[in-house]
Amino acid sequence: MALMVVATFFSWMLSRDGINFHKADRNIVAVMDKLAYVLESDMPKPRKKRVVKKLLNSFAPPMFRDRHPSDNPFKPYYLIDEQLKDRNNELAPEAAIALIKHKHHKKKGYSPVKIAIQGDLIFIGPKPVLIDGKTYQLFIAQHIGRFKGRMLLHILHSVSWWQFVVYFLLSGILCFGLAWSLTRPIKVLQSASRKIANGEPTSAKQKMGQRRDEFYHLADDFDKMSSKILNTINSQKQLLSDVSHELRSPLTRIQITLGLLDKELGNGEGKHIERIERECQRMDEMIGQLLNIAALERGQVYEEEQTIQLNQLIDDILKDASFEATEKQIAFEINKAVDGESFEYEKNSMALTGYYHLLYSAIENIVRNAIRYSPEKGTVNISLTQQGNEAVIAIADQGEGVDQTDLDNIFKPFFRTDQARAREQGGAGLGLAISCRAIKAHGGRISAEINHPHGLLVVIQLPLLKQG
Template identity: 40%
Template sequence: MQRLYMRIFLSFWLTVTLAGGIMAVLAYINHPPEGMFPDPNFADRAVASYAQDAHRVLDRDGVDGWKHYVQSRRNRNAKMFIIGEDGQPLFPRPMKRNIPALARQVLAEKKLIIKHRNRDVFFAQPFVDHLQRPAVFVVQLRLPPPPGRDRLFRPGSLIFLGVFLLVGGLVCWWLARSLTSPIQTLRNAAQQFATGNLSVRVGGAISGRSEIKELADDFDAMAERIEQQVESQQRLQRDISHELRSPLARLNVALELARQRSGEGATSALDRIERESERLNEMIGQLLSLNQLETAVVPLDERIDLANLLSELVADANFEAHSRQVRVEVDAFDSLVIKGAEKLLAGAIENILRNAVRYSAEDTVVQVAVTQAENQRVTIAVRGHGPGVPEAAVEKIFQPFYRVDDARERRSGGTGIGLAIADRAIRRHGGTITARNAAGGGLEVVITLPMV
């Protein structure tokens, strides 16, 4: 969220700064130098005044007087020329190359013409020299240079720039904060909701009538609906647990009474009833465990020694595997510590070990290998030596109640829930669980978990 805040803040601030800079540059470019043209009729009056001076000097002193008059004004910004019909000045002197063409245009159009060339402005109008010959009077005005950098970086300009950036920054900070603060509040609520705190609400923390407020109201309505549904589901689970397990308990009592009163011929049927009752009881327990994993809030703050945990689980698995003539072995590995809920994680790994033992062939070994992977993660690989799983079914075996083969599941006593419980528990710890058919036969289940 901090990155979003900075992006919005910098976007606003750079936009305001850029807009202000463009406005300043345009104003600087388009602002004419002070005193350039005091009023719109400046050109007419200035050229007429210069032309009167030229007539007066020529009538009184001739060409020599005009030459002296022009040379006496050499250091000024205005230069004056009298151009004859041949395109030559009244007396030889350097002049811009465009002046003869401008003179010809004035003689043809017989009116005042103004031309701009770089910093020079040329004013040309019809003229009659002292010999009463048609000519053109030209005034070349040299404009002052544009303001230098010293004008742009005067103390007053720098103070104005600093105040502009400061005020713009404060406004942009307020805008960015007003946009990101409610989003951060909504994000925090969503994170709490994701961890299982279904009672979190954000409506009171966000005010106004903006779209974000509407989004917060929608979030509250969604959270309220989900909380009600989850509470209803949990209540149903508790009722199912009571309503199903109570008859099962009575059934087991009745089963023991039937054993005592029946003869040898009923033993086989009673044993079958007992197995199915135990299987149904196990299925109910696993189903409740699965639903609890999906809804309950489980603290994940215990430090778990993975070596001790696996040694206990392997010992328990070997006790069950002995009756199936299967062994469970774990490769030696360095002590590793992970963080989570030990009971929950133990149940997940136990389900995987029992599943591997259940489907492994006789006189085989279920291998458990632990390695430290990159990015502070640990990998636990459990490989059995059974028939494996069809490739099309590998991705589905972690779905609740999915069965690769109904007949095989009935023979093995599986319920189709154990791997789903393992999947939910591992993901609750921030890990992953995958399965693949190993080379040489058998299914390999790989767990990755974050380390402390």
């Protein structure tokens, strides 16, 4: 952006008003003085011609094919008389005439030698010389390409510091306004996309203000797209909730009927009823889990908020899960630390505000999964650490683990892998989905990683209450 501003400035300096005037530096003035001295001297013409050529070549290497824009032979210097004609009685170049007139508008003490840029030619002058008793105004003419980088210095010398300050301030304000105008709608769309990703309804078009450009139409299309996406998601949530409710009522009637049949049938036939009852109970649990997911998706939690001590919560979960762990001879390895330093429960309890039973169920489900998929006589590692104002709970098992490509899918409802998380090991693929939504209901995050050398590592991050 800065380079564009500088380029624009010098392009403006070179192109304004057709002919631009700039201050000549000392080297150019010195060449003009020497050239005037040589032209006024009485040295022989051949020698004078060689000296003049040498002085003119001091600007840049000679260019033998230089041509004036009018296709007339290019002249390296001009001697202009009072009638504004050269020694060949031809009308002087427009830039030379402008330099002569420009000179008379300046104050006393003004340096007469200036640079005028017209098209691709540079005219330097005027410098009075006396030849054969007649006064002429001396001008040097060069192609701008022969000056190369020196032209930048001439422009810098000819522009006062306040012109630079004013120009850059104005261009800076213009660039800032342009950048703000371009980035603001992008930020609006970015913010709207994040809200849509979190399932929050929003309108990007309303935040575009009065503008009716391409960004406005893009925001309009974005709102239409997001509206359809949210409607589809809400329809799925509603369908999940409605189906679960509709299934629970007939399932309850089936369970009641089975209870009555069990009393009427004999012992030999009762085992079939028990099998049906177990399947009905399993289906009832599944429907309950679906209802929990639907409620969490809508942000509904049927429980009062309270202050939860994470240390006590983890201890309670491990006590309840110890029976299953004992059956498989699985040991718990527990690590608790604050910013890398171990602590005792009594000294630091890591408190947060949330729903005790919901959070208990979410963490317990992950712990029980770790026990279920770990081999007998294995180990389940559980760590509770505080990092800044955040609690981090990590639960790692020693099971067969999950493929790298499935790590993001295990928190989706009904997802099961073909290996460790198979149907034969129990569950319908709803436990981790409920845990994920329960953690998010507490403003937290949950993720899964591969536990090296084998197994699955689930990491939960929860915001803590600010101390003090």
